[in-house]
Amino acid sequence: MNEQRDTxxxxxxxxxxxxxxxxxxxxxxxxxxxxxxxxxxxxxxxQIETHKQFGGVVPEIASRKHVESITxxxxxALREANTSLEDIDAVAVTQGPGLIGALLVGVVAAKxxxxxxxxxxxxxxxxxxxxxxxxxxxxxxxxxxxxxxSGGHTEIVLLESEGKFRIIGxxxxxxxxxxxxxxxxxxxxxxxxxxxxxxxxxxxxxEVVLPRSWLEPDSYDFSFSGLKxxxxxxxxxxxxxxxxxxxxxxxxxxxxSVIDVVTGKAIxxxxxxxxxxxxxxxxxxxxxxxxxxxSSLCEEMGLPLLIPPNKLCTDNAAMIAAAADLKxxxxxxxxxxxxxxxxxxxxxxxx
Amino acid sequence: xxxxxKKNEDSAVTVLSFDTSTAAFAAAIVRNGERMDSTxxxxxxxxxxxxxxxxxxxxxxxxxxxxxxxxxxVGQGPxxxxxxxxxxxxxxxxxxxxxxxxxxxxxxxxxxLGAWNSLQKSDEYMADERKIWIVPVMDAxxxxxxxxRYEATTSGxxxxxxxxxxxxxxxxxxxIEEEATTDSQxxxxxxxxxxxxxxxxxxxxxxxxxxxxxxxxxxxAEAVGxxxxxxFRQGERADIHTFVPNYTQLAExxxxxxxxxxxx
Numbered sequence: 001m002n003e004q005r006d007t008x009x010x011x012x013x014x015x016x017x018x019x020x021x022x023x024x025x026x027x028x029x030x031x032x033x034x035x036x037x038x039x040x041x042x043x044x045x046x047q048i049e050t051h052k053q054f055g056g057v058v059p060e061i062a063s064r065k066h067v068e069s070i071t072x073x074x075x076x077a078l079r080e081a082n083t084s085l086e087d088i089d090a091v092a093v094t095q096g097p098g099l100i101g102a103l104l105v106g107v108v109a110a111k112x113x114x115x116x117x118x119x120x121x122x123x124x125x126x127x128x129x130x131x132x133x134x135x136x137x138x139x140x141x142x143x144x145x146x147x148x149x150s151g152g153h154t155e156i157v158l159l160e161s162e163g164k165f166r167i168i169g170x171x172x173x174x175x176x177x178x179x180x181x182x183x184x185x186x187x188x189x190x191x192x193x194x195x196x197x198x199x200x201x202x203x204x205x206x207e208v209v210l211p212r213s214w215l216e217p218d219s220y221d222f223s224f225s226g227l228k229x230x231x232x233x234x235x236x237x238x239x240x241x242x243x244x245x246x247x248x249x250x251x252x253x254x255x256x257s258v259i260d261v262v263t264g265k266a267i268x269x270x271x272x273x274x275x276x277x278x279x280x281x282x283x284x285x286x287x288x289x290x291x292x293x294x295s296s297l298c299e300e301m302g303l304p305l306l307i308p309p310n311k312l313c314t315d316n317a318a319m320i321a322a323a324a325d326l327k328x329x330x331x332x333x334x335x336x337x338x339x340x341x342x343x344x345x346x347x348x349x350x351x
Numbered sequence: 352x353x354x355x356x357k358k359n360e361d362s363a364v365t366v367l368s369f370d371t372s373t374a375a376f377a378a379a380i381v382r383n384g385e386r387m388d389s390t391x392x393x394x395x396x397x398x399x400x401x402x403x404x405x406x407x408x409x410x411x412x413x414x415x416x417x418x419x420x421x422x423x424x425v426g427q428g429p430x431x432x433x434x435x436x437x438x439x440x441x442x443x444x445x446x447x448x449x450x451x452x453x454x455x456x457x458x459x460x461x462x463x464l465g466a467w468n469s470l471q472k473s474d475e476y477m478a479d480e481r482k483i484w485i486v487p488v489m490d491a492x493x494x495x496x497x498x499x500r501y502e503a504t505t506s507g508x509x510x511x512x513x514x515x516x517x518x519x520x521x522x523x524x525x526x527i528e529e530e531a532t533t534d535s536q537x538x539x540x541x542x543x544x545x546x547x548x549x550x551x552x553x554x555x556x557x558x559x560x561x562x563x564x565x566x567x568x569x570x571x572a573e574a575v576g577x578x579x580x581x582x583f584r585q586g587e588r589a590d591i592h593t594f595v596p597n598y599t600q601l602a603e604x605x606x607x608x609x610x611x612x613x614x615x
Contacts, residue, residue, distance in 0.1 A: 053608060060432065060602040064595070067436050071447040072592045085448060101433055104399050105440050111403040112444035116417065336403045 016089040018328065019077070019113065020321035021070075023106030024098025024126050025152070026057045028069040031317035032081035032088075036325025037136055040081035042311070042318035045069045048192065055191050056181075063101035070109050077317075088117055092324030095123035095334075096344030097152070103340035111336055122324040123334040125349040126315075127153060128165065130281040132326070133319035134306040141304065145275040147266040149290070150282030151177030151192070154262070155346075156220050156269050159279075163326040163351030168269055169220025176258060177284045179224035183231050183254050187247045197251045198287045204252035208234055212257050220265050227257055255289050263294045270303055278305045285313040326351050364421045364583060367445075368576030369406065371398040371438040372430025372458035373489055373545065375569045378402075378409055381424075381576025388413050389573050399437045406441075417449045424579020426458035426570070428597040429497040429515055430489055435596040446591050453589045456578040457597070458570070459515050463487040463501045464578060465571035466543035471505070480504070481538035484512070486527060488520070488544040496520045496549060497599065500527065517599050520549045524556035524563060532560025543568045 015035060022029040031042040047065045051057045078084065093110030096103055107123075114121040130153075131146045146157040154176045156169035174182070177194055184193020187200070210230045213223045231254050238245035270278055278298050284290065285307055298305040312319060327333065330351055365387075369378035376398045379389035390409055392401070410416070425442035428435035435458070446453035463485040470483075482502050489497040498520075500512040524542070531537045542553050542565045550565060557563050601609065 054604050058602065058604040061604060063433070063436060064598075064602065067440055067443075067595055068593070070440060071443050074444070074447065075592075101436070104433065105436060108399050108402065108437055108440045109444045112441050113448050115403045115407055116445055116448035336407065337400050339397065339400050 016328065017083060017087050018090050018092055018321045018324060019088045020092040020124075020317040020324060021074075021106045021110045022094045022126075022129070022315055022317040022320045023066045023070075023102050024094045024096070025102060025315060026051055026062045026065075027315045028066050028073050029315065029317035030073045030077035031321050032077050032083050033318055033321035036322060036328065039136060039318045040083060041077045042316055043073050043077045043080060044311070044314075044316050045073050052191055055185075057099070059099045059101050062099060063105060066102055066105035070105060074109070074113075085117060088113075088119060090120045090122060090324075090328060090333075091117075092122040092124050092320050093338075094126050094129065094320050095338060096341035097126055098342065100340060100342040103342065107338060107340040111338060115336060120333040121336065121338060122327045122332075123338045124320045124324045124327070125344055125346050126320075127155065127157070127346050128323040128326070128349055129319040131157060131159070131165075131279060132322040133281055133308040133312040133316075134279045135322045135325070136312055136318060137308050138306050140279065140306070141277040143273055143275050144277040144279055145266060145270045145273065146279040146281060147262060147294070148282045149176045149262060149280070149284035151175060151181070151284070153282060154222050154224075156266055157346065158269065158273050158275075165346045165350050167346060168273075169222065169265060171222040171224065173223050173225040174228065176222075176224060176262065177282075179228050179258070180284065182228050183251075186232055186235055187251060194284065194287065197255060198289055200248050200251040201255035201289055204248040206246060206249035206252070207256060208246065208249045208253040210234075210253040210257045212261050214261065220269055222261065222265070224258070227254065259290050259293045262290070263297055266294065267297050267301070270301075275303065278303050280305065280307045281313060283314045286310045364580050365415070365419055366422050366424050366576045366580050366583065367406070367410070367420050368424040368572045368579050369402070369438055369442070370426030370458055370461060370570050370572055370575050371402065371434045372426050372428050373434065373462075373570050376402060376405065377570045377572035377575070378405055379572035379576050380409060380413055380415060381573060381580055384577055384580060386573040386576075389571070391569060391571070398434060402437060402441055417451070420449070420451055422452040422454055422579060422583045424454045424456055424576050424583070426461050426575050427455035428458050429517070429599040430458050432596070432598060435598070439594065439596045443591050443594050452583060453591050453594060454579040454582045454587055455589045455594060456575055456582065457499070457515050459487040459489065459497060459499045460501065460511065461574040461578060462489070462544050462568065462570055463499070464509065465574035466541065466566060466568040467501070467503050467509075468571070468574060469568065470541065470566070480506070482536050483538055484527070484531060484540045486540065486542045488542055488546060488549060490545050490548055491517050494519055494521065494552070496523065498523060515597060515599055520552045521556065524553045528556045528558060528561055528563055532558070537561065539564060541566055
């Protein structure tokens with residue numbers, strides 16, 4: 001990614017190294033990033049094996065695991081980056097949104113490093129991180145539309161200019177990733193089941209056509225709880241008839257409905273707001289069906305599309321550094337009294 | 352504390368200590384067993400907000416830099432899960448970043464020692480060669496307390512009788528009362544800490560035998576530092592990476608899973 005360092009050359013502060021920490025859910029991650037774009041290390045410790053046995057993320061256990069891992073991952077990130085603490089110019093951390101107990105561990109760890117090294121602290125918005133993960137792989141052209149799809153979030157965000165976030169659509173109930181996990185459970189896949197549903201849908205030869213939830217004609221909002229119920233009632237209907245439900249046709253029907261709606265709305269938003277670029281991000285951006293459809297739709301209308309590789313789509317600290325870079329370059333730092341916020345406005349976090 | 356006098360007189364030891372296991376945020380700088388400065392606050396329920404600013408202020412107003420510190424001592428719990436995690440995470444991360452030795456001490460023992468220090472200073476304390484039991488108490492809801500028991504003497508002995516744990520206050524107070532009644536060496540029994548909701552249970556446990564005295568007492572980081580210094584001088588060092596709070600019990604989800612696996 002060295003070739004993409006050119007745009008940070010205009011940084012008033014010149015070369016700088018950021019240490020970033022992300023603990024908003026069940027991944028403990030620390031990254032060392034130079035000039036906001038060049039990843040020197042991005043260590044991610046997933047707790048997924050622990051939470052699997054509970055069928056979902058248990059907040060208290062996630063918090064405990066973060067405490068167990070935090071300094072180990074800090075050390076690993078520095079070692080991998082071949083960087084010493086004296087080289088760190090600032091510390092960024094996910095301030096929110098997320099699980100409060102989990103966020104707290106990262107926030108107090110980041111504040112401790114900032115105090116101990118006497119360097120600035122940058123509280124960072126988790127969704128801004130997902131969006132600016134794209135800045136780690138390419139240049140963002142404004143205005144841009146970001147389609148954020150993850151286990152906890154489903155949003156369409158308009159970026160009129162760098163660092164200015166405007167949410168034009170959001171889910172009214174389940175996030176896409178949540179809907180995937182619930183449907184996966186109904187299809188008897190282990191947690192987290194999203195990737196299984198994606199794979200099954202890809203391989204399916206039949207499709208049970210399920211409803212599309214478009215909501216009001218002018219709305220960019222989403223709703224997935226009805227779709228999830230439709231899957232469950234199809235399963236029940238088959239069983240009552242004494243048949244075994246066609247899981248692969250259902251997976252395909254579910255996936256097609258989700259993809260139609262999220263890509264349809266994202267493309268409509270791109271047209272309405274004259275976007276010059278589409279950004280796909282969040283953990284569900286790893287979904288193959290979604291990537292393929294959005295790619296072909298953007299290609300049809302000649303709209304450039306950025307999708308980070310899977311490792312930068314799921315929760316990671318490099319993306320937090322990428323977003324914190326917006327604040328670093330403007331000298332917008334947080335105080336040592338930074339407070340972890342389970343709910344945090346993305347728009348208010350704008351530069 | 353006389354135990355501190357066992358120290359190697361040649362080497363001064365300066366410890367930064369803090370605890371967030373209770374409603375109090377408490378921090379102190381302790382040098383050679385003596386409080387250099389300390390701070391305690393209840394204003395912000397969320398200790399994560401002010402903890403680093405408070406530590407920064409405490410160090411700077413005493414002209415202490417990281418290079419002047421010999422160790423970091425932290426209350427490892429038990430107590431509020433979230434609360435204990437805050438101090439433990441700060442202690443781990445500061446110790447790691449500054450490359451300082453880390454010493455974990457029991458938050459309950461700190462509470463007990465702080466109260467004992469305070470009792471010794473007060474006039475009502477009666478001089479006696481016999482033992483005094485100090486029973487620290489932190490509310491753990493549903494009639495439960497985080498508690499343990501320490502034995503002190505005016506000649507400076509200090510030892511733990513029971514391990515830190517979560518217990519029903521009614522049963523616990525009754526047991527302490529019975530044992531104190533039958534042990535003629537026990538001169539006084541003091542329940543100390545956050546007693547507001549447990550006062551009546553303690554009073555109920557009082558029969559005709561030993562008197563159960565109570566003293567409301569807030570966490571004092573001086574005691575955290577004193578205990579930390581003793582351990583430090585004895586060569587104790589926590590492994591920073593594996594250092595975790597003493598929760599005293601499994602998370603609820605883990606306990607349920609374990610019970611299910613046993614077919615309960």
